[in-house]
Amino acid sequence: MKSGLISIIIPSFNEASNIELIYKALDKEFADIHYDYEVLFINDGSTDDTLHYIKKLASNNPRVKYISFTRNFGKEVALLAGFQHVNGDATIVMDADLQHPCSLIKPFIKGFEEGYHQVIAKRNRKGDGRIRSCLSSLYYCIINKIVEVDLRDGIGDFRLLSRKAVEALLMLNEGNRFSKGLFSWIGLNQKIIYYDNVARQNGKSKWSFSKLFNYGIDGVISFNNKPLRLCFYTGAFILLLSLVYIFVNLIMIIRDGITEPGYFTTISAVLFLGGVQLLSLGVIGEYIGRIYYETKKRPHYLIQETNINNGENNESNQ
Ligand code: UDP
């Protein structure tokens, strides 16, 4: 007799070579776990044979569910779709590329049975490029000073969430989703499990440097308005400085007359102020852009096909 159901959400984007491997690994792991399980693959607009392999698995195994998007909507949205469609008493989020070891599932479930609502896997940076690790440590150091939610290096989406945690996440309906922040925002009691970083098995990472950089900015912007306030203070400070500068110069001109053409000072003032203004405009633009997208109230994703039976084939979903 099984104690309950564990759902596993696997966002998959061009992971054809990994689908069968991850399913086999999971199946093996669950052989001696006293919970039943379902695996929900979210095919995030893959352009390779990912969907074919997922369907093949699903046709042989009723535990395999899938949702296939009409295009690539991004991992964050894939996770949202997953949360909206799982039935488990607890849900595990993991990547398709076998970087998240199945051996952590037992400790996850143990944590869940101990009453934790989030059991979180934290990896070290073994095998990661040195520059990438340094930049991420620096990023987390800075971001934690800026945003209200607690974000930590090495903690990603790989975790177990109780039903209550999943329901809490579903209440956060924003379109621009920064999962790491959302997971932290909902709170609930948490347990951390440590593991060694594993290299990707097949295919390559979808994270280019520029994607990571944009993701970093999302982290800052999604969770507060401090950057806006920083612009305000910087602007105010510079305005004050320039007023002092103008006042002092005016006095000197009245006293001594114009002695030098002031080329250097003019140019530097223009450049500096121009820079600050552009930066501030950029920050404001970021927020306005987000408001723009949120007000559209578009569905977060569109489903092309699914084997989940609640009549939402080819239907949009919020
Ligand atoms: N992924 C996704 N949609 C995307 C990009 C990635 O569903 O647009 C999935 C991908 O298939 C994998 C997981 O998200 O299962 C993590 O992606 P990846 O391994 O590229 O990230 P990394 O491990 O390098 O952070």
Ligand code: MG
């Ligand atoms: Mg990966």
